[in-house]
Amino acid sequence: MIQVGFRKPVINDEINLKETLQKYRSGKCGGHFLPSNCKARQKVALFIPFRNTYEHLKIFLNHMHPFLTRQDLEYKIYIIDLNERILINRSPLLNVRFLEASKDEDYDCYFFHDVDLLPENDYNLYRCSELPRHMSVSKDKFNYQLPYDTFFGGVSAMTKEQILFVNEFSNKFSCWGGEDDDLFNRLIFHNMTVLKSMSDVSRYIILNHKQSPFKPERFKLLSTGIKRVMQDGIKNLKYKMMKRTNYPLYTYIKISL
Numbered sequence: 001m002i003q004v005g006f007r008k009p010v011i012n013d014e015i016n017l018k019e020t021l022q023k024y025r026s027g028k029c030g031g032h033f034l035p036s037n038c039k040a041r042q043k044v045a046l047f048i049p050f051r052n053t054y055e056h057l058k059i060f061l062n063h064m065h066p067f068l069t070r071q072d073l074e075y076k077i078y079i080i081d082l083n084e085r086i087l088i089n090r091s092p093l094l095n096v097r098f099l100e101a102s103k104d105e106d107y108d109c110y111f112f113h114d115v116d117l118l119p120e121n122d123y124n125l126y127r128c129s130e131l132p133r134h135m136s137v138s139k140d141k142f143n144y145q146l147p148y149d150t151f152f153g154g155v156s157a158m159t160k161e162q163i164l165f166v167n168e169f170s171n172k173f174s175c176w177g178g179e180d181d182d183l184f185n186r187l188i189f190h191n192m193t194v195l196k197s198m199s200d201v202s203r204y205i206i207l208n209h210k211q212s213p214f215k216p217e218r219f220k221l222l223s224t225g226i227k228r229v230m231q232d233g234i235k236n237l238k239y240k241m242m243k244r245t246n247y248p249l250y251t252y253i254k255i256s257l
């Protein structure tokens with residue numbers, strides 16, 4: 001059965017960003033888009049952690065710009081990369097979302113978005129609510145079921161107030177896994193419920209990729225996470241800015257830890 005709002009993402013190796021750019025030229029640079037005939041209700045920053053996944057990035061941008069412009073959003077896409085090539089230290093990379101985006105604008109909504117996830121339904125509205133939102137509830141890889149109830153990874157959206165209240169992600173998680181579970185624990189510790197969209201609307205296709213390296217220490221960090229909420233997070237993150245470049249379809253930021 002075809003669902004209302006359903007649009008199948010185009011996934012092929014032929015996608016070329018010059019053509020995407022010709023179709024979705026905004027007049028502004030750095031991947032900043034505005035609706036042409038109205039004032040958007042929310043200004044949204046989308047943060048995409050990037051690890052040499054250029055093939056995914058092309059498919060992602062080609063899908064996301066038309067998807068977001070159809071929602072009449074004002075938005076900007078940030079690609080965030082790490083200078084260090086050896087260790088993938090993921091959680092500080094995520095914490096930069098608020099610190100760097102808020103240099104440009106006081107956004108109403110800050111998204112964290114994996115580059116390999118493509119929304120399939122136009123009714124999946126990219127905006128924030130009075131509670132943190134988890135967007136990527138159902139993925140084709142899991143037969144469109146939530147992998148576990150407390151899952152907060154993939155795509156999520158929080159306001160500035162929500163981010164600052166919980167001190168964003170812990171900076172201690174390296175490699176893959178656990179940092180999103182830890183953020184979920186922080187939200188619950190602060191008595192915040194997470195809003196989840198209905199699974200037939202929040203459907204995502206996942207692009208194939210190799211499993212990133214992970215470390216067993218993440219389970220210990222998770223079990224002691226709540227003790228560190230106040231001193232480990234956005235408030236004590238230290239990083240060096242290596243590069244910040246405005247491209248037509250996105251702003252590229254490279255940091256070093």
Ligand code: NGS
Nearest residue numbers: 147153154176177178179180181218
């Ligand atoms: C869990 C990880 C989460 C991760 C989730 C993704 O096991 O960080 O898998 O599942 N937790 C730990 O490692 C403690 S996925 O959708 O990729 O199959 O987000």
